[in-house]
Amino acid sequence: MGKTLFDKVWDSHSVTTIENGPHVLYIDKHLIHEVTSPQAFKELENRGIALFRPKQIVATADHNTPTKNQHLPIKDLQSRNQLEQLAKNCTKNNIELYGLGHKYNGIIHVIAPELGMTQPGMTIVCGDSHTSTHGAFGSIAFGIGTSQVAQVFASQSLILERPKTMRVSVNGKLAKGVLAKDVILYIIAKLGTNSGTGYFIEYAGNVFEDMTMESRMTVCNMSIEMGARGGMIAPDKTTFDYIKGRKFAPKGDAFTKKVTYWKSLKTDSDAIFDASYEFDASDIEPMITYGTNPGMGIKITEKIPSEESESLEKSLKYMGFKKGTSLINQPINYVFIGSCTNSRIEDFRIAANYIKGKQKAKNVNALIVPGSQLVAKQIVEEGLQTVFEEAGFELRQPGCSACLAMNDDKIPEGEYCVSTSNRNFEGRQGQGARTLLASPLVAASVAISGKIIDITKNF
Amino acid sequence: MAKFTKITSTAVPLAIQNIDTDQVIPARFLKATNREGFGENLFRDWRFNKNGLVNHDFILNNKNYCGEILIAGSNFGCGSSREHAAWAVHDYGFKVVISSFFADIFKGNALNNGILPVQISEEFLQILLKTTKEKPQTILSVDLENQTLTLEETGLSEKFDIDPYKKLCFQNGYDDIDYLISIKDKIEAYETTNR
Ligand code: SF4
Numbered sequence: 307m308g309k310t311l312f313d314k315v316w317d318s319h320s321v322t323t324i325e326n327g328p329h330v331l332y333i334d335k336h337l338i339h340e341v342t343s344p345q346a347f348k349e350l351e352n353r354g355i356a357l358f359r360p361k362q363i364v365a366t367a368d369h370n371t372p373t374k375n376q377h378l379p380i381k382d383l384q385s386r387n388q389l390e391q392l393a394k395n396c397t398k399n400n401i402e403l404y405g406l407g408h409k410y411n412g413i414i415h416v417i418a419p420e421l422g423m424t425q426p427g428m429t430i431v432c433g434d435s436h437t438s439t440h441g442a443f444g445s446i447a448f449g450i451g452t453s454q455v456a457q458v459f460a461s462q463s464l465i466l467e468r469p470k471t472m473r474v475s476v477n478g479k480l481a482k483g484v485l486a487k488d489v490i491l492y493i494i495a496k497l498g499t500n501s502g503t504g505y506f507i508e509y510a511g512n513v514f515e516d517m518t519m520e521s522r523m524t525v526c527n528m529s530i531e532m533g534a535r536g537g538m539i540a541p542d543k544t545t546f547d548y549i550k551g552r553k554f555a556p557k558g559d560a561f562t563k564k565v566t567y568w569k570s571l572k573t574d575s576d577a578i579f580d581a582s583y584e585f586d587a588s589d590i591e592p593m594i595t596y597g598t599n600p601g602m603g604i605k606i607t608e609k610i611p612s613e614e615s616e617s618l619e620k621s622l623k624y625m626g627f628k629k630g631t632s633l634i635n636q637p638i639n640y641v642f643i644g645s646c647t648n649s650r651i652e653d654f655r656i657a658a659n660y661i662k663g664k665q666k667a668k669n670v671n672a673l674i675v676p677g678s679q680l681v682a683k684q685i686v687e688e689g690l691q692t693v694f695e696e697a698g699f700e701l702r703q704p705g706c707s708a709c710l711a712m713n714d715d716k717i718p719e720g721e722y723c724v725s726t727s728n729r730n731f732e733g734r735q736g737q738g739a740r741t742l743l744a745s746p747l748v749a750a751s752v753a754i755s756g757k758i759i760d761i762t763k764n765f
Numbered sequence: 766m767a768k769f770t771k772i773t774s775t776a777v778p779l780a781i782q783n784i785d786t787d788q789v790i791p792a793r794f795l796k797a798t799n800r801e802g803f804g805e806n807l808f809r810d811w812r813f814n815k816n817g818l819v820n821h822d823f824i825l826n827n828k829n830y831c832g833e834i835l836i837a838g839s840n841f842g843c844g845s846s847r848e849h850a851a852w853a854v855h856d857y858g859f860k861v862v863i864s865s866f867f868a869d870i871f872k873g874n875a876l877n878n879g880i881l882p883v884q885i886s887e888e889f890l891q892i893l894l895k896t897t898k899e900k901p902q903t904i905l906s907v908d909l910e911n912q913t914l915t916l917e918e919t920g921l922s923e924k925f926d927i928d929p930y931k932k933l934c935f936q937n938g939y940d941d942i943d944y945l946i947s948i949k950d951k952i953e954a955y956e957t958t959n960r
Contacts, residue, residue: 321952345800452848461942500839503867599783
């Protein structure tokens with residue numbers, strides 16, 4: 307029997323199997339940030355263990371960082387303390403840190419790919435559930451808890467049960483204005499928030515093959531919102547071209563050799579998945595969520611479901627929406643374009659392209675937060691900054707920002723925010739904040755209109 | 766990690782589905798750099814309303830309900846990988862969480878922190894939620910050796926699964942780091958041939 311892409315990468319990283327039990331998986335790259343690492347460093351210190359392979363770790367500060375005046379000392383003392391601890395821990399243990407102010411600083415899932423650290427066939431972990439993003443390159447990438455961060459520190463390995471495999475295929479032609487974000491919101495809405503639990507997903511079909519790396523990352527990023535540890539897309543020419551020439555990419559002959567290997571990372575035609583789903587691209591439209599988990603999404607032109615369900619009622623009560631109603635014309639006061647789902651250059655180009663020559667609605671606060679310093683730089687170089695500023699949008703410095711509102715970028719209680727991030731949980735963007743997830747295009751259209759509009763009419 | 770064999774206790778029923786870790790512990794409490802003290806903010810925004818007043822409708826604020834066991838609706842612990850959620854559950858005093866379905870990462874985090882995630886059928890879960898809600902003094906017992914969860918009063922019982930390796934870890938009070946360190950030579954051998 308043939309192997310899936312997942313099997314190939316997993317098997318090549320298997321150190322050993324515990325009798326009747328889990329596997330020991332070798333980890334190539336370990337990404338860390340300020341929030342989920344301090345306790346792991348402490349754990350090793352308490353046990354008197356040295357870090358095993360510090361050269362395979364890269365650190366950034368992203369969750370807690372302010373998006374304004376990053377050159378000044380951080381006002382929030384606890385946040386500042388977390389960043390200081392991270393810096394200390396990295397210096398002490400010889401870990402490369404792209405901290406606040408560094409030219410490579412940014413959201414961990416944006417910087418690792420753009421620096422060429424993320425490569426096909428790797429195993430990559432981070433104490434953050436959206437590590438699934440890196441699967442876009444055909445790597446096994448997943449989020450871990452802090453105890454596991456400590457395990458990787460100690461041994462560069464993890465004890466894991468082998469996940470099952472699932473394939474989600476989307477074939478056909480996407481309509482104009484339908485972006486990667488819509489595709490993944492559609493899949494999650496169809497399959498549900500726990501459909502992927504216990505699985506690793508492979509996204510297959512021409513829709514993903516035709517996507518840019520940025521779009522593939524948007525898709526894989528949200529795999530966790532189905533409960534899946536990770537999602538993968540087989541590497542191809544788009545992948546190799548993206549990696550080539552980036553800072554940590556292999557160079558010259560080494561690159562050519564790698565590409566030969568990377569080309570082998572494809573699911574064999576006779577491989578069998580534990581579960582399989584297929585969707586037709588032409589059924590997908592711009593999406594938006596109405597509830598308090600990412601599975602509660604509808605096509606922007608559809609009505610909120612009206613079935614009898616306690617959890618639906620609880621969600622709608624929080625959101626202030628009614629069953630069976632349409633979201634079109636719903637006034638919105640906040641728009642956030644950012645987060646590891648949609649803060650790459652492509653996302654800002656799409657938004658800017660829509661916004662150009664228009665003005666944001668008076669009632670809207672529109673926040674643009676690039677995923678990294680490099681993206682921020684590119685925004686300026688491509689003249690997008692002018693577009694945003696002329697339209698009345700506020701362009702900030704890189705970080706997680708309003709995606710989880712650990713810094714000052716919070717949405718006030720009761721307010722609606724159309725956000726390009728990945729989670730619409732209660733209080734995610736601030737206590738009492740109401741989040742509607744959407745693509746950068748939908749978000750841009752809302753910022754201009756001050757309300758949700760039927761963007762499909764524009765095409 | 767403390768050794769775990771059997772727990773007999775009353776339980777707190779939390780009949781809500783898809784409880785994500787942002788609800789278990791909101792992000793604004795993730796700024797601490799140690800593992801202790803998170804229990805105070807467990808389910809913070811459900812226990813207290815915005816101006817800090819106690820929400821008396823929330824079950825954790827009802828003194829009749831207490832114990833070392835938390836019973837929650839299906840898909841408990843979805844969302845963020847923050848282990849702070851497991852720390853908060855543990856720090857508050859829960860040693861067992863019962864549900865009909867657990868999100869992957871939370872389950873792993875729980876197991877790494879001496880919290881036993883007990884996955885049972887939806888049917889049994891509904892019985893437990895109802896019984897403990899109606900009679901807060903209901904006693905449940907969780908027997909790790911035999912992998913059973915029992916409603917003491919009626920003897921109604923169901924088996925649960927646990928990975929044999931993890932079971933051994935729980936029974937002996939050791940963890941994954943201990944094991945990984947013990948096989949370092951294998952890991953180094955892997956590196957020599959594969960990297
Ligand atoms: S942008 Fe949001 S989802 Fe992504 S790593 Fe930061 S907090 Fe997590």
